[in-house]
Amino acid sequence: MQAAQWFFLLQSGEATAADHTRWSHWRAADPAHEAAWQRAEQVSGKFGMLPGALSMPVLGRTVRSDRRAAVKALAVLLTAAPAGWLAWRASPAREWLADHRTATGERRELHLADGTRIQLNTATAIDVAYGTTRRLVRLHAGEILIETAPDAVPSSDPGYRPFVVETAQGHLRALGTRFVVRQHADDRSHVTVLDGAVEIRPDDARNLTAVVRAGEQAMFSATAIGEITAASPDADDWSRGVLRARNMRLHDFLAELGRYRPGVLRCDPAVADLRVSGVFQLRDTGPVLDSLPQALPVDVLFRTRYWVTVVAPGH
Incomplete structure (x- = not known):
């Protein structure tokens, strides 16, 4: 006990x-x-x-x-x-009971019945619910990359089923597209559109909508849609097993790397603003941590294999 x-x-x-x-x-x-x-x-x-x-x-x-x-x-x-x-x-139960899920550090690719492809990032859980009126994917946790296929019924036909992604904050309607959706833990969702366009509709502000087009991204909550900005060029790098850092704060880099390893990965505030650049393989995060003291003035302290803190030298 x-x-x-x-x-x-x-x-x-x-x-x-x-x-x-x-x-x-x-x-x-x-x-x-x-x-x-x-x-x-x-x-x-x-x-x-x-x-x-x-x-x-x-x-x-x-x-x-x-x-x-x-x-x-x-x-x-x-x-x-x-x-x-x-x-x-x-x-929680909704993630355990999800149709498809990945463990920490795992990635998977799904091919749906209509030809749509979905890649699941680390610690992701989704349901797929194709019905007579829409093709629905529920994102319970994590991040997905979707490449939609056309419905068998032409879009001009009354029987056409739109492709919709549901997050905890709202609904995204794909307008013939390739896009990334991430469910954040702070009651927000983020969408990056790589091709085509996506319409955002927050759950608690149904009259509020916005269309995010190729090369754009936006954050949204259940009540608001954030500013639409230029998409990060690295938005789908994770689908290729890569984390690309471009002058990234060490704190932010470790927060992102921590998504791909079990346990706790912390950054001492004393070194949080150091900058990291490079391309890092996500298959094994151990070598990434081992390389940090070679590139930055930091030490990596292991309390256990699953409790790691990056600190200033001699801390």
């Missing part, structure tokens, strides 16, 4: 320096504690880390009534079959 509690806390991003000290003392106090922790790391390394939403109800951080049940369930899963852990990891 204690290993499960520590596991939740340390990957939540809410642990303090005092928490880390207590955790270290707990591990050293008993060989059984260390064995339990090693088991937790082995399981998480195989299937990825628990989502942050499940990380809070531990060690007195909240008073949610399901706290004890959540930690107890994880304690069981740490000694259970891998399939059980995978089911827990993929919560």
